[in-house]
Amino acid sequence: MAPVTPSGGPGLQWAVHEVSICAAAVRAAEAKARELGGRRIAVLRLRIGALAGVVPEAMEFAYPVVCRGTLAEGSRLEVEHVPVRCLCASCEAEFEPKAAVYACPTCGRPSAKIVSGRELELAQIELE
Amino acid sequence: MEERKIVDIAQAVLAENDRMAATLRADFDRLGVFCLNVMSSPGAGKTALLERTLSDLAGEVPIGVVVGDLATDNDAARLRGKGARVVQVTTDGYCHLEANMVRAALDALGLDGLRLLIVENVGNLVCPATHDLGEHARVVLFSVTEGEDKPLKYPTLFKTADLVLVTKIDLAEAVEFRRDEALEAVRGVAPQADVLEVSAKTGLGLERWYEWLRRRLQPER
Numbered sequence: 069m070a071p072v073t074p075s076g077g078p079g080l081q082w083a084v085h086e087v088s089i090c091a092a093a094v095r096a097a098e099a100k101a102r103e104l105g106g107r108r109i110a111v112l113r114l115r116i117g118a119l120a121g122v123v124p125e126a127m128e129f130a131y132p133v134v135c136r137g138t139l140a141e142g143s144r145l146e147v148e149h150v151p152v153r154c155l156c157a158s159c160e161a162e163f164e165p166k167a168a169v170y171a172c173p174t175c176g177r178p179s180a181k182i183v184s185g186r187e188l189e190l191a192q193i194e195l196e
Numbered sequence: 197m198e199e200r201k202i203v204d205i206a207q208a209v210l211a212e213n214d215r216m217a218a219t220l221r222a223d224f225d226r227l228g229v230f231c232l233n234v235m236s237s238p239g240a241g242k243t244a245l246l247e248r249t250l251s252d253l254a255g256e257v258p259i260g261v262v263v264g265d266l267a268t269d270n271d272a273a274r275l276r277g278k279g280a281r282v283v284q285v286t287t288d289g290y291c292h293l294e295a296n297m298v299r300a301a302l303d304a305l306g307l308d309g310l311r312l313l314i315v316e317n318v319g320n321l322v323c324p325a326t327h328d329l330g331e332h333a334r335v336v337l338f339s340v341t342e343g344e345d346k347p348l349k350y351p352t353l354f355k356t357a358d359l360v361l362v363t364k365i366d367l368a369e370a371v372e373f374r375r376d377e378a379l380e381a382v383r384g385v386a387p388q389a390d391v392l393e394v395s396a397k398t399g400l401g402l403e404r405w406y407e408w409l410r411r412r413l414q415p416e417r
């Protein structure tokens with residue numbers, strides 16, 4: 069995230085990175101809506117993994133700005149958070165890590181095998 | 197109230213970027229070019245390391261460089277005149293490079309005859325993690341001046357690295373760098389990555405970095 073303070077006012081921080089990602093999500097949702105002859109997108113649902121490299125709060129902040137002038141104007145953003153899960157190669161067991169080092173709770177070895185948590189997915193839209 | 201229709205989509209938000217990245221990777225493979233995506237925070241010594249790398253290797257291997265920068269042309273200027281083809285991409289405030297920016301840069305640079313393409317991403321340890329640029333390997337740098345716990349603070353990007361370069365090790369003593377602690381942090385956060393310690397200034401460790409590169413190059417065509 070690269071926070072910048074636009075001229076909007078003091079303390080108003082938003083993230084360029086999440087704006088670009090929100091815009092990609094809205095573009096993809098609009099394409100789908102047009103294909104199906106929808107007039108308006110009412111709800112947009114994203115799945116965001118803890119390792120996706122985006123800050124969900126910043127997404128929620130960027131979203132209404134990005135929706136202006138699109139089929140999703142005034143729509144609601146819903147985010148499903150996907151936790152990280154990884155696999156310990158020694159124990160052959162999956163676990164949900166608790167810190168930056170993905171240490172296996174059984175044997176303590178750091179895992180390099182990430183099973184989920186990188187998702188950045190446009191899951192579903194509701195059309196009117 | 198109007199009727200609502202629920203539509204399942206289940207596609208990557210960055211599908212467009214992913215498609216472009218796949219096209220780039222296919223081009224690299226077809227032409228025998230090995231592509232690196234190099235990432236670090238600003239001031240980690242990325243440009244200094246690349247300057248030295250070009251000076252040392254450009255006579256041996258044809259190298260192209262795409263430099264991503266927020267606005268200025270300073271980094272690209274430093275890399276010119278070292279025997280490599282260099283092109284700059286200005287991201288206009290974007291905090292990361294995207295695959296279509298690399299495509300546009302390559303239209304100007306040309307891939308013909310290259311064996312190594314180095315993409316120097318925008319100085320940032322968070323945002324570049326999200327975008328595939330078609331690279332074959334990701335290199336993440338951090339300098340001894342940034343602190344031993346850098347990987348613990350920015351795990352998301354470090355976890356995507358194929359190689360972590362600890363830079364400016366000539367300054368380790370001066371800044372009382374706790375080497376064991378730093379290496380433990382890197383290996384804990386990024387057990388998938390190779391780790392090398394280098395100094396662009398004194399040349400320490402550079403031969404091992406060049407060897408790492410040479411082992412990945414396609415045979416000359």
Ligand SMILES: [Zn+2]
Nearest residue numbers: 156159172175
């Ligand atoms: Zn284990």
